[in-house]
Amino acid sequence: VVVNDVYIESDDVERLRELADNWSLYQPPEPPKEVLQVGDVVPELMSEAMTYYEPKMQLDCPEKPVCQRLPEVMAPGRLVIVSGVVEPKPDRFYVNLQTDVGDTADVGLHLNPRFDTKPRSVVLNSRDRDQWQEEVHVAGDKFPFNEGSPFEIQIHCKPDKYRVLVNGTFLADFPHRLDCSRIDYVCVDGSLIVDRVVFA
Numbered sequence: 001v002v003v004n005d006v007y008i009e010s011d012d013v014e015r016l017r018e019l020a021d022n023w024s025l026y027q028p029p030e031p032p033k034e035v036l037q038v039g040d041v042v043p044e045l046m047s048e049a050m051t052y053y054e055p056k057m058q059l060d061c062p063e064k065p066v067c068q069r070l071p072e073v074m075a076p077g078r079l080v081i082v083s084g085v086v087e088p089k090p091d092r093f094y095v096n097l098q099t100d101v102g103d104t105a106d107v108g109l110h111l112n113p114r115f116d117t118k119p120r121s122v123v124l125n126s127r128d129r130d131q132w133q134e135e136v137h138v139a140g141d142k143f144p145f146n147e148g149s150p151f152e153i154q155i156h157c158k159p160d161k162y163r164v165l166v167n168g169t170f171l172a173d174f175p176h177r178l179d180c181s182r183i184d185y186v187c188v189d190g191s192l193i194v195d196r197v198v199f200a
Contacts, residue, residue, distance in 0.1 A: 053079055053200035060196055065189035067101050070199050074108070074183035076159045081198040082188055083152040086145050091116040093190025095153060097162075097183045104130050105185070108178040109155065109162050113145050115191070124164070126177040138172045150195075 056071045074097060082095050092114045099106040107127040114121050121139035125132055144166040145151055154165040157180055164171040188194055 053081075053198075055198050055200045057199040058196065059194075059198075062194055062197060064192075064194060065187065066194055066197060067185060067187040068197065070184045070186060072184075074157050074180040076157050076180070078157045079198075079200045080155040080157075080186055081152060081196070081200070082155075082186075082194070083150070083196045084192045084194045085150045086115075086147055087191040087193065088148045090145075090147060090191030093192040094188070095155070096185075096187040097155065098127075098185045098187060099178075099182045101185060101187075106178055106182065108176065108180060108183045109174055111153065111155070111164060113143075115145070115147070119143070122171065124172060124174045126174075128178060133177060136172070136174060142171065144169065144171060 057068070059066065059068060062068075080095075080097065086093075092112060094113075095109075095111040096107050097109040099108070105127075106129070107125075110123070110125040110127065110132075112123040112125070114123060119139045120143045121137045122143065122145075124136040124138070125134070127133065152167055154168075156163040156165070158173075160176060162174045162176070164174065186197060186199065188197060
């Protein structure tokens with residue numbers, strides 16, 4: 001049957017007749033007066049993992065080592081994403097947010113998954129005036145990387161720290177030991193195939 005130019009198919013003839021007779025009386029439900037936002041009903045971490053971002057820079061399938069100047073300095077609200085695949089027989093790889101190119105650059109965040117230690121661990125650190133500082137180890141059942149498997153690292157810059165998520169799951173917070181406004185390079189190298197590097 002066709003009701004107001006809408007084709008409706010059903011075996012219930014009586015129901016179709018009733019629908020046709022009362023079509024003009026149909027009132028669609030009113031939209032809700034209050035719309036809940038994602039952040040109102042889920043934790044902050046879930047909100048971050050689902051946040052839409054507009055890339056200011058994107059490198060697709062770059063060759064290693066990657067050491068790319070950011071289009072602007074790091075600041076709260078900015079996001080770095082590194083996605084790729086762990087090599088089949090990895091030892092270590094790293095993602096650095098740093099102040100310059102080269103081995104002597106100051107590093108605001110050194111993220112270093114280590115497959116060659118027992119237990120495996122992700123080491124977070126920083127380097128200031130050519131001196132590495134105290135390491136922070138995230139290990140054990142929190143180790144989120146596997147040989148030959150894809151991954152996505154998100155580094156969210158907060159006013160007082162970097163927040164690291166791997167595959168959408170919280171890994172660690174790391175305090176700003178260097179002023180984040182000094183950071184204008186992202187560097188990636190080691191036992192991985194880099195698929196994408198994004199700054200947003």
